[in-house]
Amino acid sequence: MHLVRVAAAALNQTPLDWDGNQARILEAIRLARRQGVAVLCLPELCIPGYGCEDAFFSRGTILESWRVLQELLPETKGIVVALGLPIMHRAANYNAVCLVADGHIVGLVGKRFLAGDGIHYEPRWFKGWPAGKFVQWEHDGHSYPLGDQIFEVGGLRIGFEICEDAWVPNRPGVELASQGVDVICNPSASHFAFGKHEVRKQIVLNASRSFRATYVYSNFIGNEAGRVIYDGECMIASSGHLVAEGPRLGYGDVYLTSAVVDVDLARMVHARTTYAPTVDDNVRRITRFDMKLPTADLPPHTVAPDDALRNDKREEFSRAVALGLFDYLRKSRSRGFVVSLSGGADSAAVAYLVHLMVTLATQELGVEATCARLGLPEGACTTPRAIVRALLTCVYQATANSSDTTRNAARAVAEAVGAEFLEFDVEPLVRAYVRTVEGAIGRELGWKSDDIALQNIQARARAPGVWLLANLRGALLLATSNRSEAAVGYATMDGDTCGGLSPIAGIDKAFLRQWLRWVEHEGPAGVGPTPALRAVNVQAPTAELRPAGAKQTDEDDLMPYPILDVIERAAIRDKLAPKEVYRVLASRFPEHGRAQLLLWIKRFFRLWSQNQWKRERYAPSFHLDDENLDPKTWCRFPILSGGFARELAELENVVPREG
Structure with missing residues (x-):
């Protein structure tokens, strides 16, 4: 029996935050060392951050990444660590993983299959490493093994699939298995999407089963660069069994998921299969490094949390957007949020999500730690409700076409979530704009001839006041348009679309209305219902920009x-x-x-x-x-x-x- 502890870490990194990224990597290494981890897999491009975009073209980014790697080397005494960074070889950039052991660079592997669909643009910045190629990479006066290789460290054979490498039919794991690799590390930057957890889980399980190896999968967590949210899912599977699974969508900076695996048992399982092995080392180069790996004194055991919420889109939406807001707020160094609260579904959803952000963060981190992460003064750190009050300002902006129904609904929602509630009367501004234009063009404006223009000026008249308020408070103005409106342009530019972030523009209105009813009656697990949303849910969606007699609704318009x-x-x-x-x-x-x-x-x-x-x-x-x-x-x-x-x-x- 040869027991070793392997681990994957989820990191909340920020592009080009050299000191912060390094500190979080160090925290993961130190946590791993305290747990007796022998092999630690960190996420793809964890040193500079995955979302650097065209900054990957900067030689400064490449060089600084290498400098940070060198600074991390002394911290890897007695442990094997996989670190992601960009490198340049013969005037081409590569997305690489560097294996470091006991304070030394053992070698580097380049990503073979680049993600170039959907949100991914890796082929813009990197070249895919050609299959079967191996070189001695000359850099900074030293020579390092680079390319398709297997690492043998302390008798343990380690190979790599880097994120997208595992999502293609001809994945590198097939070659790794043929040479009897013990551990396959997958440093990933796998973004959140509805239902993606199950797909990712099957990839990891099937790889460990097919390749008869221990598969260690790491990932980012949080809103790294602005648009993309990472759920932080880390998994360890051995011979087709999930032996460890980390938390998802958490508010911490570092999460370590580890498990003890029996290398000898896995090798025997491999030997009993019909998998055709290679009898020499000609498929991939073997790069060896001699060190004594930490041994584990605990028997292998299964640790897989039973999370019934993973396939619930309502729960995933709630937690992903709340976490996205939390990281966007602190990483943009904003001091709060402002929402133009109309009394309708969209703005109510945005206000509630800010409330949920605080609720979930304080449940995990505590009130004081949440305040510290968000940079709030100590006086705001008494209760979660006090934090919401310090962060969120909701403004109802009335025109002549506004109703008591929406005014009362807006007030009820603001009170329920704990926000500060203000009212602006923008009707004088609307009338002033209309009179100004009428005087200039020499005619009166009317609903029969100027319907769209008269609707739009009301929406646009609401923008300057909330922008001013957001500026005064150093806050982030949240736009409230949804995906369905975006599809058909059912929104007023520089009106209801104004804001620095549009948190629900990726979700359709039909789902949003269903979700709000669910929040009213049930709500996220551990949070519970918000009955005050009934004031919003009983209404038919309406822009409320025409006179009341028109009985305007969104669905009649569209x-x-x-x-x-x-x-x-x-x-x-x-x-x-x-x-x-x-x-x-x-x-x-x-x-x-x-x-x-x-x-x-x-x-x-x-x-x-x-x-x-x-x-x-x-x-x-x-x-x-x-x-x-x-x-x-x-x-x-x-x-x-x-x-x-x-x-x-x-x-x-x-x-x-x-x-």
């Missing part, structure tokens, strides 16, 4: 939100033509006739094409779904286009008439 979202998925995610979208709708919503479905399809495609410029101007939003509308992280579309004119003109002829 279409039912569930239908809008189905069209969006079919047209934008699945790239279906209008006639194909019709077939999808006709099968999903047979209760609506041909004429009605055609009207909604035409409206969607026209509005989508006309409003790309709005989506380009949205404040940064969180990436929650791997098929979203953010032109900077997934969906690119021309600002100027033909607008599907031919396809829509043909739609009437292609779709058979009823009866």
Whole structure:
């Protein structure tokens, strides 16, 4: 029996935060040493941060990463650590992992398969390491083994798959298994997306089962660079069994997940399989380093938390956005949030998520530590509610078309979440703008002739006041537009879209309304319901920009939100033509006739094409779904286009008439 403890660490890093990133790496190494860890796997590009983007083109970034690595070497005495950093070889950048053991650099491995889809742009900055290639890398007056290799340290064989390497059919693990690798480390930067946990888990389990090895998977945690949230999931599997699993979506900086594995037992399991081994070392070079690894004195055991919430989209949404807000607030050095609270669903959701952020953070960290992380004065650190009060200001901005229903709902939500509540009367500003323009153009404006313009000026008149308030308080103004509105441009630029961050722009309105009802009646686990949201949930969504007699609702202006979202998925995610979208709708919503479905399809495609410029101007939003509308992280579309004119003109002829 040969027992060793292996570990993966989740780190909350920040791009180019050299001192902070180094401190968190050191904390992980010291935690691992105290637990008797022999091999520690840290996340991909953990030294500079994964989200450095075009800063990877800077030689300064490459050199500083290497300098930090050198400073970390003395801290690795008696332990083996995998550290991610960018390197340059023959005028090409590579995403690499450096294996360090007992204070020495043993060698480096380059990532073979680069992530270049969705939110990922790795091929822009790096080259994929060619399969089977090995060189002696000359750097800084020294020579280091670089390339496809297996490391044998203290008799333990260690190999690497770097993030995307594990998501492709011809993954490097096949070669590693053929040479009897004991431990495969996967340093990853695997972003959060709904339901991704199960996919990731199966990749790790299947790899450990197929390769008959111990598989150690590390990841980032938190909002690293602004848009992308990492859930921090770390896993250790051995011979097809999950033996350790770390927490997800936590508020700490460092989480260590470790497990004791029996290397001899794994080798015997490998020997009993029909996997064809290689009998020499010609497939991959073996780089050896002699050191005595720490031995574990505990028997192998399974540690896999039973988390029934992992597949609940409502829970994932709640916790991912709350964590994203927490890190965005502290990393941007803002002193709080301002929300223009309309009394409707979207702004209520944003205000509640700030409240949830504080609730979850204080549950894990405690009140004082939460205040310290957010840079709040000690006087604000008495209760979670006091923290919310110090951080969140909600403003209801009334015009002549505002109702007591929305005013009362806004007040009820603000009181329920513990925010400061203010009211602005912006009707005098709206009238002043209207009179100014009427005087200049020589006519009165009216609802029959100037409907959209009169709606928009109300939304825009609300922007300067909340911007001023946010500036006065050093706070971050949160925009409140959702994904469904973004799809069809149902938002006023420089009005309800104004803000420095748009936290719900990645989620559709139909889900958001369902989620708010769930929060009203049930709420996140360990938090409970928020009954005050009933004042919002009983309303039909409305912009409330036309006179009350118009009885304006969003769905009358557009279409039912569930239908809008189905069209969006079919047209934008699945790239279906209008006639194909019709077939999808006709099968999903047979209760609506041909004429009605055609009207909604035409409206969607026209509005989508006309409003790309709005989506380009949205404040940064969180990436929650791997098929979203953010032109900077997934969906690119021309600002100027033909607008599907031919396809829509043909739609009437292609779709058979009823009866």
